[in-house]
Amino acid sequence: MKTRLMKTKWRARLRLWGKKRGGRMSGWWFIGSLGEALFFATVFLIGVFLSAILISWQLMSQSTQPLKIGYGFWLFLGVCLSFSVLGIVGFWYRVLKVVTSDEHREVLAQRGIIPEPLSGAQQPKRTSHAPSIPDVKRFTDSPGARLAYRLPSQIPENGALVALGIFAMAWNAMIAVFLVIAAQNYLRFEIPWQLLLLLIPGIYVAIRSAQLFFRSFIRTLGIGSTTVEIEALPLVPGGEYRLEIVQYGRLVIKKIAVRLECEEESTYHFGTDLRTERQTVFSTEIASHGRDRIDWGYPLRMECRFSVPEDAMHSFQSKHNAVQWKIVVNGEANRWPLYSRSFPVLVYPQPGMSRPAAAS
Amino acid sequence: MPGDTLEFEYRVANVDRGSIVAVECSVCWLTEGKGTEDLGVHFFQRLAGDSLAAIDWSIAQKISCPLPISPLSYEGKLLKISWCVRVRFFLNDGTELMAQQPFYVGTITREV
Numbered sequence: 001m002k003t004r005l006m007k008t009k010w011r012a013r014l015r016l017w018g019k020k021r022g023g024r025m026s027g028w029w030f031i032g033s034l035g036e037a038l039f040f041a042t043v044f045l046i047g048v049f050l051s052a053i054l055i056s057w058q059l060m061s062q063s064t065q066p067l068k069i070g071y072g073f074w075l076f077l078g079v080c081l082s083f084s085v086l087g088i089v090g091f092w093y094r095v096l097k098v099v100t101s102d103e104h105r106e107v108l109a110q111r112g113i114i115p116e117p118l119s120g121a122q123q124p125k126r127t128s129h130a131p132s133i134p135d136v137k138r139f140t141d142s143p144g145a146r147l148a149y150r151l152p153s154q155i156p157e158n159g160a161l162v163a164l165g166i167f168a169m170a171w172n173a174m175i176a177v178f179l180v181i182a183a184q185n186y187l188r189f190e191i192p193w194q195l196l197l198l199l200i201p202g203i204y205v206a207i208r209s210a211q212l213f214f215r216s217f218i219r220t221l222g223i224g225s226t227t228v229e230i231e232a233l234p235l236v237p238g239g240e241y242r243l244e245i246v247q248y249g250r251l252v253i254k255k256i257a258v259r260l261e262c263e264e265e266s267t268y269h270f271g272t273d274l275r276t277e278r279q280t281v282f283s284t285e286i287a288s289h290g291r292d293r294i295d296w297g298y299p300l301r302m303e304c305r306f307s308v309p310e311d312a313m314h315s316f317q318s319k320h321n322a323v324q325w326k327i328v329v330n331g332e333a334n335r336w337p338l339y340s341r342s343f344p345v346l347v348y349p350q351p352g353m354s355r356p357a358a359a360s
Numbered sequence: 361m362p363g364d365t366l367e368f369e370y371r372v373a374n375v376d377r378g379s380i381v382a383v384e385c386s387v388c389w390l391t392e393g394k395g396t397e398d399l400g401v402h403f404f405q406r407l408a409g410d411s412l413a414a415i416d417w418s419i420a421q422k423i424s425c426p427l428p429i430s431p432l433s434y435e436g437k438l439l440k441i442s443w444c445v446r447v448r449f450f451l452n453d454g455t456e457l458m459a460q461q462p463f464y465v466g467t468i469t470r471e472v
Contacts, residue, residue, distance in 0.1 A: 101448050103386040106401045132400060132431045264438040266395025277394055279437050313434050318398035321391045321439045349430050
């Protein structure tokens with residue numbers, strides 16, 4: 001029994017190839033930290049050593065220059081210096097992790113690379129009026145035509161469309177080059193069978209990707225853009241606001257609904273993967289419109305009023321977690337798939353909160 | 361309440377005063393939940409060397425600091441934001457003693 005316990009203990013300490021899940025250190029903390037610090041110290045020393053050898057060879061023995069001053073020399077020097085920088089940054093980061101507390105490290109990080117001497121109380125640097133709330137300037141830099149501000153749009157399909165476009169272009173360009181090579185060989189009376197075998201699935205992927213891209217592009221163009229204007233920003237809990245939604249395009253709308261949503265977002269490590277999870281914690285319909293026809297020059301305009309709940313959490317943004325508020329426009333049109341467009345808004349804490357604090 | 365001044369005091373007992381190398385006192389918020397934990401330090405004080413020697417540990421150390429307007433304490437589905445006062449004592453044998461006292465900023469805000 002004792003032997004098995006010892007084996008398990010040592011297996012946990014010497015786990016080299018096991019996949020680590022989550023951010024928690026499950027091995028021997030001391031050995032892990034020491035190993036990381038030694039690794040980065042070694043990387044730094046290798047970088048310095050190789051840089052020194054390279055520079056001394058170049059300067060001291062002109063006759064036996066190992067590398068000509070040119071692309072090769074500068075590339076090699078760049079690699080050596082990047083080793084040194086990577087090593088020194090990694091080493092000091094590991095050392096600071098061991099010798100300073102989490103709070104002290106956070107204060108040092110806020111103050112910059114070169115720490116000022118610590119004496120007495122420190123109020124860490126603040127970048128905005130409301131800490132950990134995104135800057136309101138990003139939301140108010142676009143004035144509206146009827147109301148004060150036009151909200152920036154966040155359309156997830158646009159990112160996919162750009163990525164698909166880049167892929168389709170790159171793939172088609174590559175296939176075109178291979179086609180030219182195959183044609184040249186054919187004209188020289190050589191049939192490149194291996195290349196032809198590779199080109200058949202390649203051409204299929206090229207056609208499908210281009211087809212998919214143009215279908216998405218037409219869908220984006222056909223539905224038309226959506227704009228949302230709001231009378232005031234930032235919003236505060238309990239406040240009531242006017243909103244105007246304009247849907248452009250040339251289509252028959254079956255239904256269009258506008259919602260106010262609050263979403264929590266958390267990013268975490270799962271082994272070597274970085275994952276983001278989102279959950280909607282509040283959603284309420286603030287306006288809707290039934291069947292209607294939209295044409296070029298005659299967009300659909302909707303005006304409504306909405307209020308933010310009194311006990312709502314304010315917008316929040318930290319390195320790995322966020323609370324985001326947004327206006328979501330969901331639409332359904334004839335001959336088009338369902339679409340959804342979101343427009344982030346900023347909610348500040350209620351000014352002059354005077355409710356009693358709960359006891360800890 | 362956000363914007364109010366937080367006043368608190370701390371003292372140490374059953375520890376040889378000569379063995380204390382440094383003391384860190386901080387007011388901070390931290391996130392808990394599914395995501396990686398984030399930490400924000402609102403107030404930080406480190407006492408070491410001469411400033412530490414001048415302290416009379418027989419009386420409680422009083423600290424006051426104004427609280428910011430955000431982030432408010434929050435209990436959501438994926439994340440929780442909590443505030444606390446943390447005091448760390450670093451002893452000359454490498455031992456680290458840590459005590460923390462949670463408190464709320466604002467009323468606790470749950471997901472609506």
